Amino acid sequence: MQLTELPDPTPGTDELLVEGIAVGVCGTDKEIVRADYGWAPPGRDRLVLGHESLGRVRSAPGGSGFSAGDLVVGVVRRPDPVPCGACARGEFDSCRNGRYTERGIKELDGYGAELWCVETDYAVKLDPRLADAGVLMEPTSVVAKAWEQVRRVGERAWYEPKRALVTGAGPIGLLGAMIGVQQGLDVHVLDRVTDGPKPRLVEQLGATYHHEDADEVAGKLEPDVVIEATGAGGLVFSAIRNTASFGVVCLTGVSPSGRKIPVDAGSVNREIVLENDVVVGSVNANLRHYRQAADALAAADPDWLRGLITRRVPLESYQDAFEARSDDVKVVIGLDGSR
Ligand code: BGC
Helix, strand or coil, X not given: CCCCCCCCCCCCCCEEEEEEEEEXXXXXXXXXXXXXXXXXXXXXXXXXXXXXXXXXXXXXXXXXXXXXXXXXXXXXXXXCCCCCHHHHCCCHHHCCCXXXXXXXXXXXXXXXXXXXXXXXXXXXXCCHHHCCCHHHHHHHHHHHHHHHHHHHXXXXXXXXXXXXXXXXXXXXXXXXXXXXXXXXXXXXXXXXXXXXXXXXXXXXXXXXXECCCHHHHHHXXXXXXXXXCCCCXXXXXXXHHCCCCCCEEEECCCCCCCCCCCCCHHHHXXXXXXXXXXXXXXXXXXXXXXXXXXXXXXXXCHHHHHHHEEEEEEHHHHHHHHCCCCCCCEEEEECCCCC
């Protein structure tokens, strides 16, 4: 990982030129830095990092609906070139052939730069009040999609969920809990820590925080919905085993392979079948989910959102953002010199 001077980008005719405000750091960025994930653009051996963006438009093509000063976020994924049936319909988050590209992750430079360009079709305008917290847009789009998946799966029969359990109180878990609360659900969040910002953020949302054993918590709650945001095998199976009848478990956490845990596969299968349960995986987000996320953020308490960003690191100290501290929730790198 390196901080490098690059030539200023020149926007194409359908592109915005954007001054970066901040870029969020997540587990995927850390995997890329460890060379466990990520792809440089073809023919190059380096990639500009950053997929959780926030910036201010410097220039926009006339008639594009954007103008200088707008607060914007760039969409992460682009459709595959074939395109597959899903990408052809704007559902590039469900690309079937794996040839999609992703800014800052897969073959396209990211948004971790003082100046970046983005196609107007892949830029999303944010409420001007979100200048401090709009960098949470991309992770919010991921959970907006997860909740949409849950609803669509649920609606295959009568569906009025009451109780949701979110496993993991990182940014994805907390933003997932926020959307659950906005939907009027009784939301419970499970994490390991007993103090620090996470329990407080959960309580401020009006949700209930738990830190006890997963089977015990989930077994008592019997949630209608689980948003799993850790990728930890034990939690995943605990969630699957403990839902109410017709339960939907949405998996959003990416886990390393190679960790083994004993599972009573027969009883897991039996319960899923006899209760019409569903386990659904969810990754990335399309433009519809970004719009849902923009609405969710606009409806949220701006102070609560700011509280999720527990560390703002100036660009010169970018390496600090990649070192985990015990009370981190979301760490962001400031790109505009203001923080
Ligand atoms: C990003 C997604 C992306 C996924 C896989 C996640 O960290 O939020 O947008 O699709 O990584 O590359």
